[in-house]
Amino acid sequence: MADHHGPAQGISRWLFTTNHKDIGTMYLWFSFAMFLLGGFFAMVIRAELFQPGMQLVEPGFFNQMTTLHGLVMVFGAIMPSFVGLANWLIPMMIGAPDMALPRMNNWSFWILPPAFLMLASTLFMEGGAPAFGWTFYAPLSTTYAAPSVTFFIFAIHILGVSSIMGSINIIATVMNMRAPGMTYMKMPMFVWTWLITAFLLVAVMPVLAGAVTMMLMDIHFGTSFFSAAGGGDPVLFQHIFWFFGHPEVYIIILPAFGVVSQIIPAFSRKPLFGYASMVYATASIAFLSFIVWAHHMYTVGMPIAGELFFMYATMLIAVPTGVKVFNWISTMWRGALSFETPMLFCIGFLILFTLGGFTGLMLSIAPADFQYHDTYFVVAHFHYVMVAGAVFSMTAAVYYWLPKWCGRMYNEAMGKTHFWVSFIGFNITFFPQHFVGLAGMPRRIPDYALQFADFNMMSSIGAFIYGASQLLFLYNVVATIVAGKPVSEEKVWDGAEGLEWTVATPAPYHTFEEPPLVPKPAGTI
């Protein structure tokens, strides 16, 4: 992307680089490629669901699509995109010359593409790709799985190792590489949310590795962790999976919170409201995420005491999440607001993430969940949180920092068009899914009863619109890098605060080789 003195030439620059900006760039491009791949799977799903009746694909292949869509989006698109952002920004935000462990940084990126290549190659294997959903419940994913499940397990192991290495690097960087005067409570919110996220990752990615290792042993080595016949229990799988899976949800959303907490103050020209309470709220959300996992399992027949405990704990999450939303709105309150593309995506985030939070609260109510569970209501809920939450904030981040990265300004009109088309497309896709879910349409079905037909058609049309809008995004980013209007001010945005805006634009290959003097950053007490 950048073309300054320092980097090696040709392919070896990318293969052997230990530069946090190069690695960040590679993570971002890789995750965008995965976003397009996962998006393509989503388009197949929506095309099949365009009308009732089997149209394009067979039911078994449909399940492979839903499974790969989930896995690729969660592990290939969203998580690596935020790791890429962390790589680019954390050293620049805390005044460090690079990540703490640059060579490990290189490895943690370069083991990712082979893992996903292997996962995608299962599509061409005998018996097809994994078809048991991204939650891969046993025994559908063990005794009843296609042989490709072994490759799926191996891919999960590799990407788990990648995530753990990436997180260790982030924690080591934040703990050891801060510029003098950059105390913890002066760190930008993005760094804080990533620090907490990284701790979550170190704690739960090994749990996922444990779960798939048990699957591997059940399939190939005759153990029975998840088979009742040998004294195991398929429900144990769900407990282990969600013990990983719920913190995973926050792993995805916390960095998004961080991004929004950087961008809203910049375009409100006003410091972040309630910095300290934001930090505590993030930490409480992370803590609560460890004790709510079984709310994904209300219908498995837990004892009532368990059901009540998980319901109350889950409802509690609404409190710190609410604090965050209130803080963002208070940041806007009486600011001097302007609405460039990054800000539009953040406002879109605020509205849609809050809607996703409301449906999350509804889903936490155990007796009501008996009606919502595993319906399209849940699908709508988590897409409001994952897409309008994580993906919107990631998009905002790209528009916000792209001029700093490449020294060129994106096309604002095209950016705004991208926002409006995505926002409308997204809502046409997912809002009707609340209705079909409440009306009784189960998730993960390739064909549906006739009363769901209209809303599904709407949903599919919305999905095509949303999907197409991402191509506009790709075009805008490439056009900016190649031929965007050059910018040279250090502070590309007049309201932007933080150390990354004190270095030259475009950011030089090496920054902060001498630790900077820490000014009073935004939102400090």
Added chain:
Amino acid sequence: MGKRVSGAAVAFFAPLAAAENQLNMSPGVTEIGADIFQLHMLIMWICVAIGVAVFAVMFYSIYAHRKSKGHQAAQFHESTRVEVAWTVVPFLILIAMAVPATSTLLEVYDNDEAELDILITGYQWKWKYEYLDESGEPVAFFSNLATSQEEIYNTEHKGDNYLLEVDEPLVIPTNTKVRFLVTANDVIHSWWVPEIAVKRDAIPGFINEAWTRVPEEGIYRGQCTELCGAYHGFMPVEVHAVSPEDFDAWLLAKRGAAAAQTQLAMQTLSVDELMDRGKAVYDSACLACHGAQGEGGIGNAIAGSTVVLGDLSSHMAVVAGGVSGTAMQAFGGQLNDVELAAVLTYQRNAFGNNTGDVVQPGDVAGMKNG
């Protein structure tokens, strides 16, 4: 909020409307269903109220505090008092939500003292219903999707209950506490009927329970809600609630039919009868995997199959015992002797497999007992 948006959407797509578009959860017909519905509406309206308040503040700010209007940014960035307030107030609202949620949950868990117990077993991809009874053999049957492949593959008009209809529905008496014991034969399934507000996971090896008391006669439809393999979308639930008198008569007739089958199993059937019965069994039990023309799919082709054209006893062994490690189930426990004989005869003579073999129920019984 949701209603207005959807109203516009419905108007926009009105030309496409075939059936009425249901927007909300159904209160259903049971007391618990109504409780859950009220709980759902309560939480939803609280969320709507909070949402309206929060977004009103935000949109006012977006309108009034624009830089383009020349608004100067204030520089405040904290206020302990409001921050404490918006931590405490939501907490109190949550307590208000937890109270009715807890009492409804306690009701859902009150499974005791049912007047009728039904064992529900999930299979890939059908349900088995078994009426537990103190005396004699329990009445048991499988409930398969009744929608035809032609409808699914768009060569025939789709009926009103497309994908929600079965060959043999579950029949329960009204105004009776019915307890469902739910388990599974292979993978995890989930038995759901929205109108009676029962959803329970069916877990192989373990048993779960749920109950209902349906006050109104009617037909209630639902589906499997846990991904259970390729045909997860094709194993609906159909419940017929009938008066206790009709239920007793139905159960008696079922018992009679079972006895008749036992009688039939001792007779010698004509080839035509075997072929007719065999086609019916094939369509409900084999077709999904082996294809309407025996061309294969998930399973091997039946047409020209070496198993089918080969030795009868090994053909019988595959059908009755399944093939472990594949999707081929053991149908020995799912089909009775008459059905087994019929489907064997059918497979050996349909799709160009003109072996001319006729298998009688007695032959099947003989093979079973050596």
Added chain:
Amino acid sequence: MGSLRLSRVPAVDTALKLSAVAAAMFAFVFVVMVPLYNVLCDALGINGKTVNQAYTSVPALIDESREITVQFVAVNNDGMPWGFAPDTRVMRVHPGAANGVVFKALNPTDNSMVAQAIPSVSPSRAAAYFHKTECFCFEEQVLAGQSAADMPLQFIVDQDLPRDIHTITLSYTLFDVTDTATDRLASR
């Protein structure tokens, strides 16, 4: 992380400690979560699991004041061709009294097979109060081809069974474990 230093380079020190945390979390799944889940299952009756060992009965009074209905359910898992059913489907028992029931099994195939029965009690709350003094489910059951067997179960319902429970359902799911049993024999 105290004063323990794993490396003189601070960042490497942090990384090593975090790697240890990750390794510990991986081990945690196997050595804590799995056993803990099993303990919780036994204690809370999750999935209606019962203790998989013979109960040593303690002499206790029979509670004649109440009668508990016990239902027996037999389920065959996928691919299990055996005939399998209890000889009595429903019993009325007094808490504290010893009771017996026999499950009949028939192996209709030509080959010897090994089966494992997995018990599950419903409501799950009752699982902890359902004591088996003798059960065919404690061990794998071997049955020669074309043969039948009576498989006995002796049980006691605890006097402390909560008063609001009036019906207990005991289900056995029969799994075909011939393959794994053969593998085990072969490896021995």
